[in-house]
Amino acid sequence: MSQRPKLVLVGQLSTYPWVFEAAERAEIDLILIPRGDDTVESAGRPDAVVEVLPLDVDDHPDDALDALVERHRREPFDGIMAGNERVVPFVARAARELGLTGLTEEAAAVVRDKRRMRRLLLESGLGVPGFVVIKEPDGWDEALTLRFPLVVKPSNGHSSLAVIRVDDAAGLEQAVARTWKLIETHHLGATEGPDSETGVLVEEYLDGPELSAESLVHHGQVRVCAVSWKGELAGPYFEETTLRAPAQLPAEILDAIEAEVIAAHHAFGVTEGSMHTELRLVGGVRPVLLEMAARLGGGGNMHHLVHVSSGIDLAAEALRVHLGHEPLCWTEEPVPGGHAACYLVPIGDGGRVKEIHGLDVVRADPHVDYVVRTAGPGAELLPYPDWSGNPAVVLSHHTSDAAAKAFLDHLGRTLRVEYEERD
Numbered sequence: 001m002s003q004r005p006k007l008v009l010v011g012q013l014s015t016y017p018w019v020f021e022a023a024e025r026a027e028i029d030l031i032l033i034p035r036g037d038d039t040v041e042s043a044g045r046p047d048a049v050v051e052v053l054p055l056d057v058d059d060h061p062d063d064a065l066d067a068l069v070e071r072h073r074r075e076p077f078d079g080i081m082a083g084n085e086r087v088v089p090f091v092a093r094a095a096r097e098l099g100l101t102g103l104t105e106e107a108a109a110v111v112r113d114k115r116r117m118r119r120l121l122l123e124s125g126l127g128v129p130g131f132v133v134i135k136e137p138d139g140w141d142e143a144l145t146l147r148f149p150l151v152v153k154p155s156n157g158h159s160s161l162a163v164i165r166v167d168d169a170a171g172l173e174q175a176v177a178r179t180w181k182l183i184e185t186h187h188l189g190a191t192e193g194p195d196s197e198t199g200v201l202v203e204e205y206l207d208g209p210e211l212s213a214e215s216l217v218h219h220g221q222v223r224v225c226a227v228s229w230k231g232e233l234a235g236p237y238f239e240e241t242t243l244r245a246p247a248q249l250p251a252e253i254l255d256a257i258e259a260e261v262i263a264a265h266h267a268f269g270v271t272e273g274s275m276h277t278e279l280r281l282v283g284g285v286r287p288v289l290l291e292m293a294a295r296l297g298g299g300g301n302m303h304h305l306v307h308v309s310s311g312i313d314l315a316a317e318a319l320r321v322h323l324g325h326e327p328l329c330w331t332e333e334p335v336p337g338g339h340a341a342c343y344l345v346p347i348g349d350g351g352r353v354k355e356i357h358g359l360d361v362v363r364a365d366p367h368v369d370y371v372v373r374t375a376g377p378g379a380e381l382l383p384y385p386d387w388s389g390n391p392a393v394v395l396s397h398h399t400s401d402a403a404a405k406a407f408l409d410h411l412g413r414t415l416r417v418e419y420e421e422r423d
């Protein structure tokens with residue numbers, strides 16, 4: 001009998017290797033519940049996966065939970081962790097039902113709802129832009145009290161899907177209608193009734209560069225592991241393409257970011273897991289939270305930025321926390337390993353993919369650690385503000401931030417998605 005701990009990983013896309021490799025390093029076996037758009041065959045491929053459990057978490061969460069409880073009764077597992085944004089509430093519910101480590105259902109609901117995050121940040125005295133919650137498409141004019149430019153977004157979206165900047169009153173009605181429509185096509189939840197799961201949030205535009213902070217939290221104690229630099233994203237749509245870590249910022253600004261992120265954990269009641277927090281640095285100095293997500297960022301690719309830049313094996317530590325174990329970095333100080341970069345090949349105009357040019361050359365570059373391609377020839381990619389996932393991601397390591405930046409610029413010039421001609 002294997003004595004290795006076993007963890008149920010829910011909805012982690014199997015073509016993204018980081019969490020699976022981390023499980024191997026940490027000697028943890030995984031039971032993978034494939035993401036809705038994944039295949040059982042692909043889900044069974046990573047070495048760390050000892051069992052594939054195909055359950056329809058997205059559309060039939062009650063049945064999925066019953067099946068999971070039954071699976072646990074047959075042979076108990078030791079932990080459960082979310083592998084994508086949408087399954088966070090399910091994972092919290094399952095953890096409670098099975099007596100495993102996780103977020104409370106309340107905290108899971110909070111971090112899935114940008115309206116609730118905004119209200120809690122405000123109540124806690126943390127930085128918040130002016131915001132208005134729109135309850136029906138016709139209510140768009142309630143946001144006219146805010147100061148333009150504004151950002152219109154789904155209250156429980158992800159990946160900048162349906163997030164639109166508007167600069168004047170004329171664009172607002174249209175943007176709210178468009179966001180509302182995308183919420184429906186992407187089934188982000190019921191938009192009607194007093195307990196509507198979703199809706200539209202309009203908030204004032206926070207002008208300044210964007211950052212990401214990855215953290216671990218265990219028994220309520222938070223460690224911010226790394227801060228990454230995303231740079232200027234001005235809109236009208238917010239497709240992110242580059243990240244670098246560690247962010248080159250003065251110590252007092254890094255301290256302010258850390259304080260804001262830790263306070264947000266407390267405000268949201270987030271006590272266990274690995275969190276991905278996005279912020280804007282208003283005027284280049286004042287950190288204001290955009291949102292917090294209860295999972296590894298970027299399908300796990302944020303692990304790489306943290307691992308290289310801080311020495312913390314973030315994905316392995318996240319798995320440990322979800323097994324109820326203390327993270328190793330609580331007692332062993334990690335050794336930072338340099339600078340890391342992440343390039344997400346932009347979708348651009350979208351269409352049917354013919355070819356992604358330049359990837360083979362990139363693969364051979366000694367600075368490159370991972371090239372993961374998720375859209376093969378024939379895949380249909382929707383341009384922002386719609387969304388269908390980035391076609392490929394390149395992760396690399398460098399000896400300086402300047403070298404990381406130069407490499408990202410180089411990728412921007414050499415990688416290109418070619419689409420089939422439209423007829």
Ligand code: ADP
Binds near residue numbers: 129158206238280291
């Ligand atoms: P999602 O969950 O879809 O990623 P976010 O709130 O993170 O939603 O918004 C997506 C992106 O839109 C952010 O990364 C940021 O670039 C931009 N954005 C969202 N809200 C604001 C805001 N108030 N000010 C400036 N930019 C914003």
Ligand code: CA
Binds near residue numbers: 158160291
């Ligand atoms: Ca986001």
